[in-house]
Amino acid sequence: xxxxxxxxxxxxxxxxxxxxxxxxxxxxxxxxxxxxxxAGTVLTAVDERVVALMPHLRTPAQTAFFAFCSSAxxxxxxxxxxxxxxxxxWRAPALRPVAGLLVTAWAAKTVVSTVVQxxxxxxxxxxxxxxxxxxxxxxxxxxxxxxxxxGGLVAYLLVRAAHRPAVRLVVLLSVLPAIGLVGLSxxxxxxxxxxxxxxxxxxGVVLLVPFVTAAEIDRRHxxxxxxxxxRAAVRPVLVAVLTAAVFAGAAGAWLTPLQAVPGTVATxxxxxxxxxTLQQLPHYSETLTGAPMEPIGFVYIGTQDQLxxxxxxxxxxxxxxxxxxxxxxxxxxxxRGQQYATAPVTPAxxxxxxxxxxxxxxxxxxxxxxxxxxxxxxxxFTVDGRPVWAAxxxxxxxxxxxxxxxxxxxxxxxxxxxxxxxxxxxxxxxxPELVQVVDPQLGHNASGEAFFTDGKAAxxxxxxxxxxxxxxxxxxVPGEASATPTGWC
Numbered sequence: 057x058x059x060x061x062x063x064x065x066x067x068x069x070x071x072x073x074x075x076x077x078x079x080x081x082x083x084x085x086x087x088x089x090x091x092x093x094x095a096g097t098v099l100t101a102v103d104e105r106v107v108a109l110m111p112h113l114r115t116p117a118q119t120a121f122f123a124f125c126s127s128a129x130x131x132x133x134x135x136x137x138x139x140x141x142x143x144x145x146w147r148a149p150a151l152r153p154v155a156g157l158l159v160t161a162w163a164a165k166t167v168v169s170t171v172v173q174x175x176x177x178x179x180x181x182x183x184x185x186x187x188x189x190x191x192x193x194x195x196x197x198x199x200x201x202x203x204x205x206x207g208g209l210v211a212y213l214l215v216r217a218a219h220r221p222a223v224r225l226v227v228l229l230s231v232l233p234a235i236g237l238v239g240l241s242x243x244x245x246x247x248x249x250x251x252x253x254x255x256x257x258x259x260g261v262v263l264l265v266p267f268v269t270a271a272e273i274d275r276r277h278x279x280x281x282x283x284x285x286x287r288a289a290v291r292p293v294l295v296a297v298l299t300a301a302v303f304a305g306a307a308g309a310w311l312t313p314l315q316a317v318p319g320t321v322a323t324x325x326x327x328x329x330x331x332x333t334l335q336q337l338p339h340y341s342e343t344l345t346g347a348p349m350e351p352i353g354f355v356y357i358g359t360q361d362q363l364x365x366x367x368x369x370x371x372x373x374x375x376x377x378x379x380x381x382x383x384x385x386x387x388x389x390x391x392r393g394q395q396y397a398t399a400p401v402t403p404a405x406x407x408x409x410x411x412x413x414x415x416x417x418x419x420x421x422x423x424x425x426x427x428x429x430x431x432x433x434x435x436x437f438t439v440d441g442r443p444v445w446a447a448x449x450x451x452x453x454x455x456x457x458x459x460x461x462x463x464x465x466x467x468x469x470x471x472x473x474x475x476x477x478x479x480x481x482x483x484x485x486x487x488p489e490l491v492q493v494v495d496p497q498l499g500h501n502a503s504g505e506a507f508f509t510d511g512k513a514a515x516x517x518x519x520x521x522x523x524x525x526x527x528x529x530x531x532x533v534p535g536e537a538s539a540t541p542t543g544w545c
Contacts, residue, residue, distance in 0.1 A: 071269060071272050071273055072269060072273065074269075075265050075266065075268070075269030078261065078265045079261075079262055079265050079266060082258050082259075082261040082262045082265070083258075083262050085258050086196075086255060086258040086259050086262060089251060089254060089255050089258065090176060090195075090255070092251070093176065093178060093195055093251055093255070094176065098345050098346065099251055100249075100251070101345055101346040101408070102250065102251075102344055102345055102346075103249035103250055103251050103252075104249075104408050105342075105344050105346070105405050105408055105410070106243065106249070106250050106344070107181045107182075107185055107243070107246060107249055107250075108185060108405075108408060108409055108410055109378075109403055109410045110185060110243065110244055110245075110246055111185055111246075112377060112378070112403075112410055113244075113377060113378060113379055114187075114244070115377075115379060118244070118379070118380075119187065119244075119245075119314065122237075122240065122241035122244045122245060123187075123241070123245065123308050123312045123314060124304060124305055124308050125234075125237045125238050125240070125241035126188075126199060126238065126241040126242060126245060126247070126311075126312045127304040127305075127307070127308040127311040127312045128203075128234075128238065128300065128301060128304040129199040129200075129202045129203045129206075129238045130199070130304070130311045130312070131166070131198075131202070132307075132311060133300045133303055133304045133311065134162060134202060134206055134300065135162075136299065136300055136303050137296040137297060137299060137300035138155070138158060138159055138162060138296070140295060140296040140299045140300075141154070141155045141158065141292055141293065141296040142155050142159070144292045144295065144296070145292070148292065150289075151289060151292050154213060154289050154292070154293065157209065157267065157271060158206065158209055158210075160267075161205050161206065161209055161263070161264075161267050162202075162205070162206060164205075164263060165201055165202060165205045165206070165260075165263055168201075168259065168263060169196070169198045169201050169202075169256075169259075172195075172196060172259065173192065173193040173194070173195065173196065173198070174192075174193055176193060176195045176196075177193050178193055178194050178195035178249075178252070179193070179194065180193075180194040180247065180248070181194070181246050181247070181248070181249060182246075182319075183246075183317050184317050184318065184319030185246045185319075186245060186246025186247060186317075187245045187246055187314045187315065187316055188245050188246065188247050188312060188313065188314060188315075189313075189315065190247050194247075194248050194249065194252050195249075195251070195252045195255050196252055196253075196254075196255030196256040196258075196259050197239065197242050197247075197248045197252045197253045197255065197256035198256065199238055199239070199241070199242050199247075199248075199256065200235075200238060200239040200242060200248075200252075200253045200254075200255075200256025200257050200260065201256040201257075201259055201260045201263075202238075202260075203234070203235040203238035203239065203256075203260070204235055204256065204257050204259075204260025204261060204263075204264060205260045205263050205264050205267075207231050207234060207235045207238075208231070208235070208260070208261075208264040208268070209264065209267060209268070210231065210293060210297060211227055211228060211231035211232075212268050212271070213289060213290075213293055214227045214231075214290060214293065214294075215227050215228065217289055217290045235257070239253040239254075239256065239257060240253075245312070245314075321436055322436065323436050323437065323438050323443075324336070324436055324437050324438070325437075325438050325439070325441075326437050326438065326439050326444065327439075328439060329355050329357065329439060329444070329491065329515045330491060331491050331492055334355070334491055334493055334513065336437065337352070337355070337435055337437065337444070337446055337493075338352070338406050338407040338433075338435070338446065339351055339352060339493055339494055340352070340406075340494075341404045341405065341406050341431070341448045342404065342405040342406065342407075342408070343404070343405070343501075343502040344403075344405070344502070346405070346408065347502075348499075349404065349448075349499065349500070349501045349502055350448045350450070350472055350499065350501060350507055350509070351448075351493055351494045351497075351499075351509060351511060351513075352406070352446040352447060352448055352493060352513050353447065353448055353449055353472060353473070353475075353476045353509070353512075353513050353514065354430070354432075354445075354446070354447035354448075354449065354476065354479070354513055354514050354515075354516060355444060355445065355446055355447075355491075355513050355514070355515045355516070356432070356444070356445040356446075356447065356516050356518055357439050357442050357443075357444055357445075357515070357516070357517045357518060357519075358442055358443070358445075358517065358518025358519060359442065359443065359518070360412075360413070360434070360443070362518040362519075363413060363432065363445065363518065364413070366483055366518060367415045367483070370417075370482040370483050370484070371417060371482070372415040372416065372417045372428075372482070373397045373398045373415065373416055373417065374398065374413065374414070374415055375398055375399065375400050375401050375413075375414035375415065375416055375429070376398045376399065376400050377400060378400040378401070378402070378403055379400070382399070382400045383400060385399075386399040386400060386424065389424050390423075390424045390425060393423055393425070394423065394424065395418060395422050395423055395424055396424045397416070397418060398416070399416065399424055399427075400414075401414045401416065401429055401431060402502070404431050404448070404502070406433040406435075406446060407433075407435075409433060411431035411432060411433050412432055412433050412434045412445070413431075413432040414429065414430065414431050414432065415429065415430050415432070416428060416429040416430075417429075417482065419451075425452065425454050426451075426452055426453060426454060427451075427452045428449070428451055428452075428475060428478060428479070429449065429450065429451075429452065430447050430448065430449035430475075430479060431447060431448055431449075432445050432446070432447040433445065433446050433447070442519075446513075448472070449472065449475045449476060449479055450468040450469065450472050450475050450501075450507070451468060451469040451474070451475045451478070452467070452468060452469075453467050453468065453469050454467045467505060468501065468505045468507065470505070470506050470507045470508055471507075471508065472507045472508070472509050473508075473509050473510055473512075476514060480514055480516075483516070485514070485516060488514040488515075488516070489514065489515045490512040490513070490514055490515075491512060491513055491515055492511060492512050493511055493512060493513045494511040495511050496508075496509065496510045496511045497509060497511060
């Protein structure tokens with residue numbers, strides 16, 4: 057009896073229950089995310105590596121697109137859209153509840169975002185990795201929060217106004233990807249870590265659901281009948297959204313000014329490369345989470361131009377940047393069993409940094425499924441003023457679904473030392489200097505593929521002619537010392 061009095065409309069209780077459950081679920085996940093961010097769990101390791109990868113993925117076209125996406129969720133853009141809606145409501149009083157709903161949601165979003173950001177107090181990513189300058193704390197992403205709350209309410213209003221399921225589907229398929237693109241833009245531009253964006257999305261759901269739930273229940277009691285939540289509200293809302301979008305495109309350079317800041321990396325000079333000095337270098341390549349993979353199998357001494365020239369002369373191809381376009385091209389080529397000699401390689405990390413260079417060489421099969429490839433990282437060390445590079449290598453034997461997630465990737469030859477020998481021979485180095493880096497071992501890469509190695513690295517001085525041997529300034533006898541993982545340098 058009490059339940060019937062509380063909810064005279066049978067659906068009200070169901071709507072309210074669904075709303076409460078959605079808020080609780082989003083809030084619990086948001087609080088768990090806050091805990092992980094504050095505690096510095098593996099999630100923060102992923103954050104650092106994803107942001108470090110962004111400069112390697114940027115192209116002018118992608119940067120322009122994501123700058124627009126970011127500008128579309130800027131507070132100035134949203135306020136302009138709200139002002140347009142408010143002005144239109146003066147001539148259409150029935151529209152005022154819609155304008156009031158959106159203004160109230162934006163105000164609540166602004167207050168909550170500011171408070172939570174200062175409570176968590178998370179710093180922004182390194183400015184040298186970003187294209188935008190942002191001040192203030194970074195968690196959660198205000199842009200992602202804005203897109204979720206405002207975009208979600210607009211989607212709700214348009215879906216409620218639509219009578220045909222196809223139109224409702226079009227609305228959802230337009231708004232939901234747009235919200236996601238705003239979040240991606242903040243990561244791409246280096247303004248936020250991925251967990252900042254995820255936090256903005258979750259907190260946005262926490263704020264959005266009560267507004268939608270209240271509006272839905274209110275609609276059934278005819279309090280908002282003047283709003284219509286019908287076709288009369290569609291045109292003004294679309295005009296406001298279109299105005300904001302045009303403004304974001306026209307004023308994007310002002311809303312989201314882009315400026316790369318060159319980074320300066322402090323280098324450490326080494327007297328030479330031997331078993332002792334090698335202990336200062338990072339020993340293992342890493343997955344996105346920072347888990348160790350293959351130990352380094354090469355140490356090069358020389359400039360990037362020397363590296364590129366030496367590999368080009370040995371008929372190796374420099375891998376293309378890992379972008380959506382190149383990745384799609386690689387997938388299509390692989391499915392057709394064809395060759396893409398400069399296909400991108402899956403990013404790997406060394407000391408939390410993605411590879412600086414990657415080279416690949418076709419096998420006799422001349423298909424993308426089989427290839428020799430190597431990833432090379434520039435370290436913070438130098439010898440005689442010349443950069444020191446660390447590298448890993450493996451032979452892709454085929455492609456398939458691997459790992460627990462069953463994702464498409466390459467199967468590697470487990471004998472990574474054989475690939476080391478192949479690369480050295482292709483570079484014309486017949487008597488390499490091998491220095492023990494780690495103990496001989498078995499291991500697995502990021503996709504779970506097994507490998508084994510003797511734990512040695514070939515030291516290559518790029519000033520030395522092919523066939524000659526690098527001689528360090530201090531005595532180095534292969535195998536005189538071995539090392540177990542000592543952490544990242």
